[in-house]
Amino acid sequence: MNATWSRFNVTSIVLGFAFLYLPIVLLIVFSFNESKLVTVWGGFSVKWYVSLFHNQGLMDATWVTARVGVISATVATVLGTLAALTLTRYTRFRGRVLFSGMVFAPLVMPEVITGLSLLLLFVAVGLDRGFFTVTLAHITLTMCFVAVVVQSRLVSFDRSLEEAAMDLGATPVKTFLQITLPVILPAIVSGWMLAFTLSLDDLVIASFTSGPGATTLPMKIYSQVRLGVTPEINAACTILIAVVAVGVIIASLANKRREAQRQLDEQAAQRG
Amino acid sequence: MSNIAISDAGPSAAAKPFLARLGAGFVNRLVIFVPYLWLLFFFLVPFIIVFKISLSQTAIAMPPYTPVLDFRDGISGFFAGFRELSFDNYTWLTQDALYFNAYVTSVVIAAISTVLTLIVGYPIAYGMARAPATIRPTLLMLVILPFWTSFLIRVYAWIGILKPEGLLNQLLLSLHIINQPLVILNTYTAIFIGIVYSYLPFMVLPLYSSLEKMDYSLIEAAKDLGCPPTSAFWKITFPLSLPGVIAGCLLVFIPAVGEFVIPDLLGGSQTLMIGKTLWNEFFANRDWPVSSAVAVILLLLLTIPIMLFQQAQARAQEQGK
Numbered sequence: 001m002n003a004t005w006s007r008f009n010v011t012s013i014v015l016g017f018a019f020l021y022l023p024i025v026l027l028i029v030f031s032f033n034e035s036k037l038v039t040v041w042g043g044f045s046v047k048w049y050v051s052l053f054h055n056q057g058l059m060d061a062t063w064v065t066a067r068v069g070v071i072s073a074t075v076a077t078v079l080g081t082l083a084a085l086t087l088t089r090y091t092r093f094r095g096r097v098l099f100s101g102m103v104f105a106p107l108v109m110p111e112v113i114t115g116l117s118l119l120l121l122f123v124a125v126g127l128d129r130g131f132f133t134v135t136l137a138h139i140t141l142t143m144c145f146v147a148v149v150v151q152s153r154l155v156s157f158d159r160s161l162e163e164a165a166m167d168l169g170a171t172p173v174k175t176f177l178q179i180t181l182p183v184i185l186p187a188i189v190s191g192w193m194l195a196f197t198l199s200l201d202d203l204v205i206a207s208f209t210s211g212p213g214a215t216t217l218p219m220k221i222y223s224q225v226r227l228g229v230t231p232e233i234n235a236a237c238t239i240l241i242a243v244v245a246v247g248v249i250i251a252s253l254a255n256k257r258r259e260a261q262r263q264l265d266e267q268a269a270q271r272g
Numbered sequence: 273m274s275n276i277a278i279s280d281a282g283p284s285a286a287a288k289p290f291l292a293r294l295g296a297g298f299v300n301r302l303v304i305f306v307p308y309l310w311l312l313f314f315f316l317v318p319f320i321i322v323f324k325i326s327l328s329q330t331a332i333a334m335p336p337y338t339p340v341l342d343f344r345d346g347i348s349g350f351f352a353g354f355r356e357l358s359f360d361n362y363t364w365l366t367q368d369a370l371y372f373n374a375y376v377t378s379v380v381i382a383a384i385s386t387v388l389t390l391i392v393g394y395p396i397a398y399g400m401a402r403a404p405a406t407i408r409p410t411l412l413m414l415v416i417l418p419f420w421t422s423f424l425i426r427v428y429a430w431i432g433i434l435k436p437e438g439l440l441n442q443l444l445l446s447l448h449i450i451n452q453p454l455v456i457l458n459t460y461t462a463i464f465i466g467i468v469y470s471y472l473p474f475m476v477l478p479l480y481s482s483l484e485k486m487d488y489s490l491i492e493a494a495k496d497l498g499c500p501p502t503s504a505f506w507k508i509t510f511p512l513s514l515p516g517v518i519a520g521c522l523l524v525f526i527p528a529v530g531e532f533v534i535p536d537l538l539g540g541s542q543t544l545m546i547g548k549t550l551w552n553e554f555f556a557n558r559d560w561p562v563s564s565a566v567a568v569i570l571l572l573l574l575t576i577p578i579m580l581f582q583q584a585q586a587r588a589q590e591q592g593k
Contacts, residue, residue: 009402012395013411019392020418020472023429026439030432083307090304099304102311104585105578108523110530112547113567116554117318120564124321140314143307172299194420201422204532208554218424225424225537229431237425244420252413 024241031234048235058236061220064131065200068216072138073195079139080146080195081188087147088154106144114141115208122209129211137209138199145198146191153187186255193251197244319571326361326564361565371549371566375573378546381460382528385467389475389524390517392468397479397516398509401486412480419473427466427537434462434538458540466534471527475520482516483509515584522581526574546570 031049035042052058083103090096106114118137119129127133157180165175181188203218210216217240224233365371400411418426433439434457441453456462486509494504510517532547539545546566553563 006402008395009399011399013399013403016392016396016399016472016476017414019469020415023426023433023469024418024421026433027425027429079307079310082303083311086304086307090300093304095308098316099308099311100586101582102315103307104582106315108526108578108581110527110532110547110570110574112530112532112550113322113571116550116563116567117322118314120321120325120560121314121318136314140310143310147307197420197422201424203424204551218422221424221428222533225428225431229428229435233428237422237428240425241421244422245417248417248420 027234028238028241031231031238033231033234036231048231049239052232052235052239055232057215058217058220061215061217064214065217068131068135068138068206068214069196069199072135072142072199073192075135076139076143076195077146077188077192080143080191081150081184083143083147084150084154087151103144103147106141107148111202111204112208115205118205119208129209129214131210131214133209133211134206134214134216137205138195138202141202141205142195142198145194146188149191149194150184150187153184157183186258189251190255193247197247200240200244322564322567325561326568327358328561329358329360361561362569364562365565365569370544371546374544374546374549375569377544378529378531379573381463381467381545382525382531385464385471385528386521386525388464389468389471390521393472393475393479393520396472397476397483400476400480401483402488408484412477415473415476415480423470424533426470427533430462430466430469430538431457434465457538458542460539460543462538462540463535463543463545466538467524467528467531470534471524474523478519478523479513479516482513486512515588518580519584519588522577522584526577526581529574530570 030041032044032046033040033042034045034047083099087100087103115137118133118140122129122133122136161179161183162175165179166172170178201218202216203222206216207219207222210219217236221233221236224230396415400408400415403411431438435441436453436455436457438457440456441450444450445453456465490508490512491504494508495501499507530547530550531545532551535543535545535548536551539548550563550566550570553559553566
């Protein structure tokens, strides 16, 4: 590798990350702007955060979004993990092609199609649109993402561990709970977080499947953005980014610690 | 769903389904059935309903269409319903040039944005793959992190940058690069920027994973044999990264065709894309049958790319084993 190549590499990484992060940084900076004009700096202030907490509509929407996110991510994690087990463990059953198709297609399906089709289903079976229907829609979308995350961990999983446990007399359920689950747990946790943030993030599907009284935060933000950019929305977005960033960082630190602990255990085991 | 029978997974006992060995057939079935039934009911059945409603008439009622093929009337009613099927909505789509233009524009915009995302993403992925192994996990994390922050927020952030009195114009004016503000917001240029920005991680991640696996001694060998760097890139690096290029392009292209948020917030009212047309047809005109017909055509348009994506996924899964 010669010097010009590595300089090229460093430049492209720096420029690339600047492109990825600059807009988010600017958004956060201008949420602390004293001036009502979003793009003209008028001094530091947290007044938009204060007014945010007095905006009842926004607070209600946050509460709805948090509940939808937690419930849908939890159910989606269970369903997605089962789907991942099915995809990796049962390589031959009739209908498998259709099944893997139904797991992968939602990942790229335009949201307007998913949203419209789910809404028409809810109308057809006579479900009133609202909190429950948004949650069902989010479970359906996010379980596929969970399935992909968990599947990628399962593929590299050493099956001989399970074999050993069962040869030593553990029942299949016990083997799953004591051997398989702990190994794939990090993937399940990151699957849950991905599901939660996707639910937190979704505007299009929620707009189709939601009803009166179940306005989610992205729907609220979207309706305000259409009226114009305000520092208050910047503040709301900053809080959302902070919540997600803290979650991701805690999860990755926990992951690192678990990994380090595992290595220590392995070394101890080898020393006997 | 009796057709989902579990068959013997392989010749050796080790390859048998993990729970099957102690005859836990019930648990096995449950593992498959629950997600299978869920996806059938909430993913496949809705498409059939969309197709059905796209063949019905618009009505001023709630729901705003006259139902066809209603199972509540029994079998005879079901067959009587066939006579009421109408392709009026599809005829309507072909008669109004708006829809045709929206489809064509969406595909063209998605294709151009995909190429732009590839051009922007490739050097980043390449730089990451050649970075010292110790900082690669951090770089990977930095690419994934924006993906965790809201899509809507990331698109919204660009409004403040691109608008006439926005940050980009302020910067360019103060540097005397331009004399009057550029009009970027509410044009197709803004849509391109929005798509490239929002979908960049989807392009970089598959590119990175195929570039990282590459054997760089091949490049060294080519160099030793007198091959100039550019042609070494096109003859070795690019072909070897092709699986990543294909996966990345499909991950960007397919959702971008039906994109709603980006054309709506950055493209303004002058730009035309099919996701926005469907949205307006549904929310503004409350014409459910026509928006269903728009969705059916959009789905047909994306069938081939989606099937290519499935195959790429299946292949990646096989290689992972």
